[in-house]
Amino acid sequence: MGGSGIVVIAFRQKVQKDRGTISLRIQDPFNTMQMSVRTGTGTLVQMTDRHFGVQGVYLGYSWAMGQAPRFRPQPQDQQQGQPAGFGTPP
Secondary structure, three states, X not given: OOOEEOOEEEEEEEEOOOOEEEEEEEEOOOOOOEEEEEEEOOOOEXXXXXXXXXXXXXXXXXXXXXXXXXXXXXXXXXXXXXXXOOOOOO
16 A cells, blocks of 8 residues: 545634634645555556545634633632542542
């Protein structure tokens, strides 16, 4: 089996006071996605080369609704000396 590979380039920019995100993804800009296989016996050799042609440009926008969850810090007495996990210690 021969080599195979692909190049993907992506950019992301936060907008609207970090509530929105614009993203741009460029897939296989150099048309490098391919695969080659060579197999055979002493009398027969089979060679396969495949070019997938998956080039593309994707533009996306996402927007966050609502607020991020707020986590309250645990009191100091619960952080020290207590085992982590569920249930009560034996």
